[in-house]
Amino acid sequence: xxxxxxxxxxxxxxxxxxxxxxxxxxxxxHIGICPPCVxxxxxxxxxxRLGCLCRDGEGPPPEDAPEALVEAILAARRKG
Amino acid sequence: xxxxxxxxxxxxxQSGDDAAYEKLVREHSGRMLAVARRFLREEDDAxxxxxxxxxxxxxxxxxxxxxxRISTWLHRIVVNAALMKLRTRRRKPEESIDELLPHWKDDxxxxxTPGPWSPERLLDRDQLRSLVAxxxxxxxxxxxxxxxxxxIEELDxxxxxxxxxxxxxxVKTRLHRARQALRETLDPALRxxx
Numbered sequence: 001x002x003x004x005x006x007x008x009x010x011x012x013x014x015x016x017x018x019x020x021x022x023x024x025x026x027x028x029x030h031i032g033i034c035p036p037c038v039x040x041x042x043x044x045x046x047x048x049r050l051g052c053l054c055r056d057g058e059g060p061p062p063e064d065a066p067e068a069l070v071e072a073i074l075a076a077r078r079k080g
Numbered sequence: 081x082x083x084x085x086x087x088x089x090x091x092x093x094q095s096g097d098d099a100a101y102e103k104l105v106r107e108h109s110g111r112m113l114a115v116a117r118r119f120l121r122e123e124d125d126a127x128x129x130x131x132x133x134x135x136x137x138x139x140x141x142x143x144x145x146x147x148x149r150i151s152t153w154l155h156r157i158v159v160n161a162a163l164m165k166l167r168t169r170r171r172k173p174e175e176s177i178d179e180l181l182p183h184w185k186d187d188x189x190x191x192x193t194p195g196p197w198s199p200e201r202l203l204d205r206d207q208l209r210s211l212v213a214x215x216x217x218x219x220x221x222x223x224x225x226x227x228x229x230x231x232i233e234e235l236d237x238x239x240x241x242x243x244x245x246x247x248x249x250x251v252k253t254r255l256h257r258a259r260q261a262l263r264e265t266l267d268p269a270l271r272x273x274x
Contacts, residue, residue, distance in 0.1 A: 004188055004189050043196075048259060050208055051216070053212055062110040074102060076131060
């Protein structure tokens with residue numbers, strides 16, 4: 001029988017399919033008997049999903065780089 | 081840009097075409113700056129990283145073989161430049177992540193009982209984005225860089241390990257702790273009973 005702490009430790013391996021069969025069964029058994037750990041698992045997955053909001057393409061399109069930076073990059077190329 | 085257009089564009093770069101270089105910089109520098117800003121807290125550092133990334137790209141363009149899109153290639157280069165810059169800015173000694181991780185009783189039960197979340201009911205998209213970015217920013221750098229590489233920039237474990245010069249197991253351990261710590265920082269704002 002897993003403790004809640006062990007359950008939390010195993011979450012990423014469970015989601016990645018990396019848990020050995022016996023631990024995977026123990027993990028799934030814990031899901032069936034521990035609602036708070038189900039909430040923890042759900043919020044862990046939500047944390048990953050919400051991280052995607054910070055990606056390019058998920059928010060407003062990136063602004064153009066400042067002209068001074070563009071000019072500095074092009075000048076660096078001319079200098080070689 | 082179609083594959084054929086991109087091949088022609090790369091050939092123009094490789095032949096030293098000034099207009100192609102200007103187009104490359106103008107089209108990609110904004111997105112690259114957005115990436116660098118996620119890693120680097122100071123605007124000057126982010127701009128330096130973008131400039132250094134382009135200088136690296138200009139030097140390496142002759143070896144670009146078109147196996148990847150040029151945007152993907154530039155993305156990897158600016159992430160690497162931002163990591164290098166971060167190394168030079170790293171606060172020493174790094175703070176521990178332990179305070180941000182869940183706390184446990186001796187019997188293995190959590191000290192604070194987890195409850196359900198309702199992110200979209202509680203906050204709009206911009207508020208959520210800001211909350212998550214702030215939570216990531218609170219992580220110690222060695223955890224922040226792993227969660228940025230894996231969950232935000234979408235590098236795989238092996239790529240992240242290579243860029244950071246650590247083992248794949250270390251990437252996995254840090255990523256799990258970073259996600260747990262981020263979950264803890266988001267929890268007070270996102271619980272249904274918040």
